[in-house]
Amino acid sequence: MANAISRETIEYVGILAKLELSPEEKEAARKDMERMLDYIDKLNELDTSQAEPMSHVFPVNNVFREDVVTNGNEREKILKNAPEQKAGAFKVPKTVE
Amino acid sequence: MSKQYETVIGLEVHVELATKTKIFCGCSTEFGGAPNSHTCPVCTGMPGSLPVLNKQVVEYALAVGLALHCSINQYCKFDRKNYFYPDNPQNYQISQLYLPICHDGWVEIETGAGKKKVGIHEIHMEEDAGKLIHDEWEDCSLVDYNRSGVPLIEIVSEPDMRSADEVIAYLEKLRLIIQYLGASDCKLQEGSMRADVNLSVREAGTKEMGTRTEMKNLNSFKAIARAVEGERNRQIELLEEGKKVIQETRRWDDNKEASHAMRSKEDAQDYRYFPDPDLVPVVISDEWIARVKAQQPELQAEKMERYQREYQLPEYDAGILTASKHLADVFEETVKLCGRPKEVSNWLMTDAMRLLKEHEKEPEDLSFSPENLAKLIGLVEDHVINRTVARNIFEAIFAENVDPKQYVEEKGLKVVSDEGALRQVIQEILDKNPQSVADYKAGKQKAMGFVVGQTMRAMKGKADPAVVNQLVKGILEAEI
Amino acid sequence: MRSILELTALELGRRIKKKEIGVEEAAKTALAQMRVLEPELNCYVTVDERMVLDQAQKVQKKIDDGELTGPLAGVPAAIKDNLCIEGLPATCSSRILENFMPSYTAEAVVRLLDGGAVILGKTNMDEFAMGSTTETSAFGATKNPWNPEHVPGGSSGGSCGAVAANECFYALGSDTGGSIRQPSSFCGVTGIKPTYGTVSRYGLIAYGSSLDQIGPVGKNVEDCTAVLELISSYDKKDSTSIARRDYDFTSALVDDVRGMRIGIPKDYLGAGLDGQVKEAILKAAGVLEKKGALVEEFDLSLTEYAIPAYYVIASAEASSNLSRFDGVKYGFRAKEYEGLHNMYKRSRSEGFGPEVKRRIMLGSFVLSSGYYDAYYLKALKTKALIKQAFDRAFKHFDVILGPTAPSTAPKLGQSLCDPLKMYLGDIYTISVNLAGLPAMSVPCGKDSQGLPIGVQLIGDCFQEKNIIRAGYAYECSRSYEQPELAVRGAERDQTMYGETGTPKGSMAMENKWTEESEGAGGMGEAAYAAAKRGAGIRITASPDGTGTGGAA
16 A cells, blocks of 8 residues: 655644755655555554553553652753743743734 | 524633642742742753652542542543643643543532533643743743643533533632632632633524634633623624634633634644653552542532531521632631631621722632631620721731731720729810700700710720710719 | 773772772773774764763772772763763754753663762764664764774664773663664674663653663673663652562573573564574574573564554654754754744754654654554554563563574665665564563674674563573673774773873874873863863764664
């Protein structure tokens, strides 16, 4: 089964992933994606009707923290990598409301 | 408008839980604080950091779910909701889509139109986003992650409401229940309770749902009521003009009393949910549910009933006192300290309510300590002050939480019951007003009232009126 | 006497304990080896000599004071650059994390430091661990110490190359689809991928969270086992961490496989497997059989479905894990942009390399509206079936034996043109990650080109001890072989070290080192400050933008 990925789909996925691709990259990405999906379609050969989707390999559950404050003020450390900062906050281009 | 329309409303209510720490890290949830002073690698999405679930969040979510008659998903999971925005440090929000903790509940509301049940579709746990501040001087925004990771529950109702009245009644009921559970303070102004309104209209009598819009940025009951009206009218106008309602998210501007679409090309609304691989499932045993049920604090109806029984309060009073968890707490604390429930109730029902109204505040805003109200009641009972003085002092307690004992001392407000001193004052007044003595002698009882009034005034209200009455009468009788 | 560099980590640890070798001496020897070989190999992305020597002195003092008594106290180690260490940049070999200085240290590294490790530096890798050759690094490819015209494998190519080249005594890597085992195989060293949940992932910059595990790379099974014992822990900061009954892996270091049931999947010996590799693997199995193991071939099944399932799951998780790199909180922000969303797009498009973008695109697509069930859910169901297949196999066998990779290390640049073909190279390693199993690669010979071959030993969940026992027994039958180049460097270091062990002269160093022209500790204040800032201590080669590669 051959997958056909449209240019619009690549455009749309680029918006979701916040990636801006050049026209050449888009074309390459389109072909890559078609080829990968053709390959992934191999999974359809497999009858998985009896299988439960497995996100965790081990049945571990109920891992909790107690509700106790353990962190102090780490503002300096948190901000030190900011590409831009102002008044103790991360500075970003104006968000439109 | 020729056709009749019905408004169909469902609500998504976000409530910040009253935990000490955030949902996935040990940072404080305290409100306020310098920007980013309550942050760590986890709640700022630092590479390599991992979330660990705060158990208290599950406890609160369960308590709310059970109080809202929900079924519990005893195997629930967290999912990632992927979208880019600067207030969302990982660019995904940890939430619950596939298996939320609670589902299919209901809450009963009462409006002028009577009682009705509003269905609860589901309740899920999730993390709050940070705060974006729009810089006043520069064309930029600033991100503060103090709120990032504060635990929320989102309560999604069924589209069961039909009017703004019902919406407000529903919200008030939710708020009351959650406050009683201690799961949140539910302050709309501070954002610890927020509601998004899903609204559609349809011709009366039709079964099919109209196209709905989602309204955001509603931070008071009044704004919600106005937004419901505004959106209903907007949609009806569109339909009347033969246009279609577009399914979209709109932002309510309460100053303009209008909304606008929030859509943008970059906002694809495709959240690519999938189970968060960093968190393991939460399994809720029957025992756990039973324990939360057993620990459920007294809710309003029970409390109201108890106030009538235990304190012999009238139903009306019990209703007012319990309509706010905070007010009820103040009442009970005060009664614990000084007894006299009816007296405490009177102070709260009359003076406190009057002052709240004057200051346009809610019972939640009462900030004085029960100790001071109890002391005030004690002072009146011991005849240290009279009731008029007490009412003035209560205003000071209400405003600044003053200690009434200290206040009485400092301002010299004690009742004067020294007969010698009072006699002297009365004599002086009689000397200045011979006419009054003459009138009394002539049988005019009114004259006595005048003398008593003058005495009280001279004493600046600090005299015990009964004592003054008795003295004046004695002196005047002696004159005859 | 052998050079210090030829010692295993445990041998060095013992000599340090006996005061025959100083910690600083060991560290300086490794640094000197780097100076000789790094210009050619490029195993490291960050080395801060001043920090290394400071740390060496502190560790020595603690050993002298009796505070540090562990078997690896004072032994210099290298850490893959996707693990956070406070005070050193963590770049994941990506431009988007240029200059990122973590404010905390990964749990696995904290445990190493508690055991007295001296951290030499951060090693090169495929960008965000996405690749099988270490060619997708934004800071240039690492070369295979056995033959610098060949790749070291990946994504932990820097860690494995550094161990093979005697540029460290052991290293940490991470393994999402074979990223420890495959480069270990290509570089002729040993690497273990533990059972999922055994080593805390706290501080590991995530690629595929449900598959990622940190593990050791060393010269032999013994070293790796000792390191694994040190880094394994139940960590409350990692919700997927598992409290295991015991962590005394070193107790399994016994040369006895009598009665051990070893299965060789027929699926692992079929088409696509290089003849010389096959021969070496079967020979290794023969050695174990001779030692008393019961070796048998069997049908594992589902092998061919592991790769597509893996690429769906890993790409989906990666697309979400890597969305935090947006130019807001840390890392690279594009110089020019118009508005918020354009800033995101520019920063990410300029910051990520092609292979990372490819996987983010694929991952975003398979999770997007309308495709979730067909791809993601299907892959999770396939994963469940693969796990069941292993469960069945481990009813009959204690260890599954097979090749680590279908071939030996390819030449540089060869793998880049066809990603899909490259992904197929991960066929033997990937299903292990999907099933959360422990596995290791142990050297088992060389091909006609003189390139190393690795045999993979896979155990059931939490049964590391079985593969350790098998690996150790096999290793006892042969001696460790090191690449000629590693010895060459060591010989050079003999001439470079005077009586005081101070490096003489200086090579034409690349930018990754703090400048140090005369003697150890002779770094000027300015250079020290620069090192502290993380400036000027890393290769700043511009991202080549041509890389592409396989798994992780």
